[in-house]
Amino acid sequence: MNRPEDSEVVRSARHLLSLLTSGSTAGPSQENARQHPVQQHPVQQHPVQQRATIQTEMTRSFPVFFNKGRGKRRITSITTSKPAKILPVNIYLLPRLFDRTPKESEQLIHMQAGLGRKTMHLEENATYEEICAQLKEMYPKFQEIKGGWLLYKSSGGWGSRKLTLIPPDESGYNAKNLKTATNGFKGVIYIAPLQMELNTSALPPESESFNEMPKEKCQRCGVSYPLLILTTHINTCATNEDAEQTGDEAEQTNDADQTNDDADQTSDEAEQTKQATCPICQKEMSLDVIEIHASFCMGDREEPSTSGFSVPLTYTAEASNAAKATSMSPDWKIEPDKNKAASLYTKEIIRQHETGKSLLMAMDVRMDKEDQDRELVAFYKQNGIEWACPVRCKLQGDAAIGEGVTRHFFSTVIQRLQHGFNFNMGNTARTCLFEGEPGHLVPSSSQFLIESDLFLVAGRMIGHAFLHGGPRLAGVSQAIVHVLLGGSAETATVQIEDCPDHDIRETIKLLDGEAELSSEEYQAVLHLSLAWDLPGPTKENRKWLFERLLSHAVIGRRLRQLKQIRKGLKETRVWPLLIERKDVEIFLRENENSLTPSMLLQCICWPSYISENDDDNDDEDCSLEDRRRISWYLRHFIETASSSDLKNLVKFWLGWEVPEGNMVVEVVNSKMPKSSTCFNVLRLPAHYMDYSNFKDDLLMCIGTSEYGFGLV
Incomplete structure (x- = not known):
C-alpha cells in the first residue's frame, strides 16, 4: 500500500512513463480517470500547477540534481582572484627634509639632479619591499639614501605649503596605507631622507634618470638633450660659442648676428638720434620708453601724507642726482674696526637722506604708558616711510627740545622691545614681542602678534635705532640672530635654554642622555613629536630627534616672525651692512649689555x-x-x-x-x-x-x- 505523501509523485512518474512509451497525448487527468474512480477532494489543483509545485519543491530540496542545466552536474571550480588594480601615484624625491613644499625654482633644480616629481604606477596591494624596489628603479639616487626615509604629504592650496608626515604601519609603508592617508592617492607624496642630503648638482644628459624624458637637438651643437637640461644647455652653449671667438672674428660675428654692415651703422645712428629728456627728472633716454617713464617718474613731486607724520615719498631731483654723483665710499667695507665700519656706513646713509623731509614723532608725557606705547607702535606701522631721513621728536607736556628728546625717543623704543609694551594684546597685561631668559630671548610665538605685523614693527625699530646710533637690543638668542641674518637653521647652534616654554623644554630634555624612558615619558615625547610631524622616539633616532625637536621649538615655530623682522631691517637700509660685514653686531650679547x-x-x-x-x-x-x-x-x-x-x-x-x-x-x-x-x-x-x-x-x-x- 502506497504512502499518501507519495501518491502525487507516483502518479506524475507514471504519467511521464506513459507519454514516453505510448506517445499518448492524454493528460494526467484522463489517466487517473481510467485507473481510479473519481474521488471527491476538498480542493483540486490543475495538473500543470501540481507539476510546478513538485518541481519547485524538488529543486529546493535537491538543488544539485534538479537544476535547469542539462547533462551531468559538474563541480564548480574555485574562482581565481581578479588581478590587482594599478593606480598612478605622484612621487617627489626631496634632497633633504623640508618643512614646506619646494618652490618652483627649486623644483627645476631637483628634476635636473634626477630627483623631483615623477609618476609611479603602483599596485593597490603592493608591500613595502615592492614599493622600495620600484622607487629604486625610478630614482637611481634613492639607493644612496642611508639613515632612513619617511613620506610626507602637503596640505591644500597654492604655492609653498606645509608638509605633513604620513606615519608608517608596523611593517612599513604599503599601498593600502598610502591610499588611505592620501584619500585615494590625491596630491603628491614626498620622500624625504632623514639623516643625509642628496646631491642636487645637474646630471649629465646621458643619465638613466632621463631615459623616459623627451629629447630635442640643440640647434647650435646638434647634440640631443633632455628638455630639462636643454634649457640650461642653450645658455651654456651660447656662452661657449662666444668665448671661442676672439679678436676680429668675434666682432665680425657679432655684427653679422645683429644686422648687415652699413645697415647696422644706419640703425645705430637712428637710435642715437631718438633720444629725449624727461621733463621731470631731466634724464636722457630712448624715445620709445620716455612716455612710459614720464607716467611713473615722480621727480621732485611729493604726495601729501594723510597721517599725522611727515613722510617723504621721494627725493628731490637735486638730492637724487647728488646721491648718484657721490656714491657710497667703500671705506666701511675695508675698515678693520667693526664699530668704525658701522659708523661710517650709517653716517653715509644719513648724509644721503639729510635733505629729505624730517620724520616728526610727538609723544605726550602726560598720557599714561599704554597710550604712549600705542603711539610708538602706530608710528612704526606707517608704510612708505624713508627711515634714513632726519628725525625730530617732541614731548608734549615737557619743555624739552633738541637732540636729547630724540635720544629719549630711541631709548624708549628699545626698552619696550626689551621688556614689553604697556598695552593688552592677546589677553596679556603686557605685550612682549620677545620672550625667554636673559641672553636667550626669542620672538614670541603668539599668532595674534604675527598677524598684527608687530614683528615688522620690531624690525623697523631695531634698524631705525641702529641707523641713528641709538641703543641696541640685547640678550637675543644667538641661534635666532644666526638665522635672522641669513644663516641656515641646520647650522645654528641651539641651546636648551633658548626654548622659552618650560613644559616643552622639560619634554625635550628627556631625550638628552641614554637613560631609558618610562611609559609616561615616552608618551609625552611621542605626543610632542607627532604634533610637530616627527616620528616617535627610538634608540636609533634619539639624538637626532632631540636636535630636531629643539630646533623646531626655537627656530621652526618662529620663521614667520624672523621674516617680518628681516623685512623691517631691509626697509631701514641697514641690511647691506649686516650682510657685507658679518662682524658688525646689531644685537648685543647679554654680557655686552652691561655698563662698567x-x-x-x-x-x-x-x-x-x-x-x-x-x-x-x-x-x-x-x-x-x-x-x-x-x-x-x-x-x-x-x-x-x-x-x-x-x-x-x-x-x-x-x-x-x-x-x-x-x-x-x-x-x-x-x-x-x-x-x-x-x-x-x-x-x-x-x-x-x-x-x-x-x-x-x-x-x-x-x-x-x-x-x-x-x-x-
Missing part, C-alpha cells in the same frame, strides 16, 4: 681745576675745593654703582644709555643735579658736604629719566 665703571670713566671730561686767584674766575663760580669734592663724589658713585644705576645715569646725562666720548661734568650753584642732554653736560650742585646726601639726590634724579628725557 671703566667704560664710563674714560668718556667723561672732568671740570678744570683752575686757581681761585684766576682773573677769569667770577664771584658766582664755585671754588676749586668744591669742584674737587663734587668730582670725587661722582667718581666714587660711578665706581661703586651697579650696571643698572650707571645706565640710568647715562640716560639722565645724554638721553639714552649709550656713552659718548665728550660727556662733560660741571659743578654749579644749584639745588639739584641737572643735565643738558643736547650738549652732553651734567651739572652737579656744589653745596654737598657729604657723600650720602649727594648719592641720595643723584639716585632720585636719574630715576626720573623714564618720565622725561633728563632735562630737569
